[in-house]
Amino acid sequence: MVVDLRRTLWVAFALGCAALLSPALAADGPDLYGVHCAACHQPDGEGLGAFPALVGSERVLGDPHALTAFVLDGMGQMPAFRNVLEDEELAAVLSHVRTSFGNDAEPIEVDLVAEVRAENEADTETDPVEVDLPEDWFELGEQLFLSNCAACHQASGEGLPGAFPALAGSAYVQGNADEVIRLVLHGRAGMPAFGGSLENLQIALIVSYVRNAWENEAHEVDAAMVETVRGGGDLELEPTTPTTRPGAGN
Ligand code: HEC
Ligand code: HEC
Structure with missing residues (x-):
């Protein structure tokens, strides 16, 4: 019992x-x-x-x-x-x-x-979009990210809760490339504008980096695309199509 x-x-x-x-x-x-x-x-x-x-x-x-x-x-x-x-x-x-x-x-x-x-x-x-980036774009983008963005968003991309949003795992960062480029060019609220201090290629490298670092995966962008967005145009990049990463060994 x-x-x-x-x-x-x-x-x-x-x-x-x-x-x-x-x-x-x-x-x-x-x-x-x-x-x-x-x-x-x-x-x-x-x-x-x-x-x-x-x-x-x-x-x-x-x-x-x-x-x-x-x-x-x-x-x-x-x-x-x-x-x-x-x-x-x-x-x-x-x-x-x-x-x-x-x-x-x-x-x-x-x-x-x-x-x-x-x-x-x-x-x-079936419809990959060609991007024109240097072979080592990922490393170049990382360096630019560390010197321009990491003070707020952190090298880990995790941000600081309550102050600076995480870019790692962010749907926004991996979403519409036009939006991300526009945000980096023109800023928003506490996010500074970089359109005046960075050239198109530098912005392209940073945006491509944040869209592919920390397990993020989204289409890269090149200088011509940044120029298009600077001029008020739209990219025909959506839906997001992850491509191979020439600088990242795959
Ligand atoms: C001085 C601090 C600071 C720096 C430097 C900075 N950011 Fe930001 N960033 C912010 C803040 C604050 C926000 C939130 C803005 C808002 O409230 O809309 C933000 C938002 C963002 C977002 C949108 C995230 C989301 O999910 O909505 C992206 C993408 C981004 N930043 C990328 C960058 C990149 C790339 C750089 C470097 C070129 C950079 N930031 C540099 C402070 C910063
Ligand atoms: C960064 C802001 C943002 C986030 C985060 C977001 N959405 Fe949206 N959502 C939008 C915007 C803006 C639209 C309008 C898009 C359009 O029609 O052009 C929309 C539209 C929609 C619609 C269509 C609504 C309609 O009646 O047309 C659905 C469904 C939806 N979102 C679901 C979701 C779900 C589910 C999530 C989370 C997994 C989500 N959204 C996250 C901004 C967002």
Whole structure:
């Protein structure tokens, strides 16, 4: 009897532990939303200014395939999450926005995300954009980053919480290249403008570096592209297509 009771208690204890642990192991939609989406779309999904509301949005509630493709590849100021979120994470965060804030649509399956990711990868691979950079662009970009940016964003790219945003793992940095170049050229709030002090090639090297350092992965840019953005033009670089890194040995 005593042994049975102990075993029963042990099993109950083990099940309790599993129940406590499993939500932390699975991709957590609300958490991921807080980290990756809430700054723009707001914690309540109501959006703000240029950032559209996700509550009642046709794009959110409509075709799951189109929604997944949209968030994977971004559009305008909406960053691409292809290189930021795993399939399971993207499925969790999309399921969260489709079922929260009063939204009431079916969750998104991991398999669908994997399928859409593979389809669009195939599309973009056929159309690589040539960039004109020196062979050792990664090292050159790193040096320029260390002397111009690291005082605030840190050599690790982790930034300083509350003061300087992390560039490592940032969806913004790996998103639309036009936006990143424009920000470095013209600055914003506490972020200084570098358009006056750095030349196009130097900016191209820095932007290419931050988009590919610390496990970031996004298309490089060259001096001509910086010139285009300086002149108010747009790049035809999206969706983000990671290319090989000639200076990084792969
Ligand atoms: C840096 C700000 C920013 C972040 C971070 C961001 N978005 Fe967006 N999002 C935008 C902007 C801007 C648009 C409008 C894009 C357009 O239509 O040109 C948008 C549009 C959308 C739309 C389409 C809404 C509609 O009704 O057309 C969805 C869905 C969406 N975002 C989901 C997400 C999700 C999910 C995340 C997090 C994984 C996220 N966004 C993170 C800025 C952001
Ligand atoms: C004096 C400190 C400082 C320096 C130096 C600096 N930044 Fe920033 N940076 C900031 C601040 C502050 C912000 C946040 C701006 C805001 O609130 O919109 C920022 C934002 C950014 C962002 C946007 C991040 C995001 O996720 O929204 C990028 C990209 C960036 N900086 C790149 C750079 C690069 C590249 C350099 C070097 C050429 C650089 N910064 C130099 C302070 C700095």
